[in-house]
Amino acid sequence: MPKKKPYTFYWCKDCEVDFIIMKDIKRPCCPVCADGIYVQSVRDIWLERPFNYKRPWTDDEDEILLIGAERGMTHAEIGKEINRTGKAVTRRLSQLRRSLDEKNLC
Numbered sequence: 001m002p003k004k005k006p007y008t009f010y011w012c013k014d015c016e017v018d019f020i021i022m023k024d025i026k027r028p029c030c031p032v033c034a035d036g037i038y039v040q041s042v043r044d045i046w047l048e049r050p051f052n053y054k055r056p057w058t059d060d061e062d063e064i065l066l067i068g069a070e071r072g073m074t075h076a077e078i079g080k081e082i083n084r085t086g087k088a089v090t091r092r093l094s095q096l097r098r099s100l101d102e103k104n105l106c
């Protein structure tokens with residue numbers, strides 16, 4: 001019986017995205033930030049406790065995020081608008097800002 005291909009679930013703490021990569025890859029990179037710094041194996045997390053599965057950010061949510069930040073709303077307040085935690089807002093905001101900064105460099 002052929003076994004399932006060895007894929008591993010990874011999670012980028014920074015972007016709050018998960019992705020699957022072939023197990024052979026030694027240094028998994030996040031498809032969103034193209035970095036491996038915050039990437040960790042999901043299995044390790046799941047062993048500890050049930051993982052709160054987050055949905056990916058939409059363009060609309062990003063817009064609300066940026067507008068809210070501009071208006072001086074707290075991250076918790078912005079999070080309420082889009083049904084996310086303040087922590088998730090903080091992470092996404094820094095992620096967005098960094099990708100804006102890097103746009104000219106890439």
Ligand SMILES: [Zn+2]
Pocket residue numbers: 012013014015016030031032033034035038
């Ligand atoms: Zn990432």
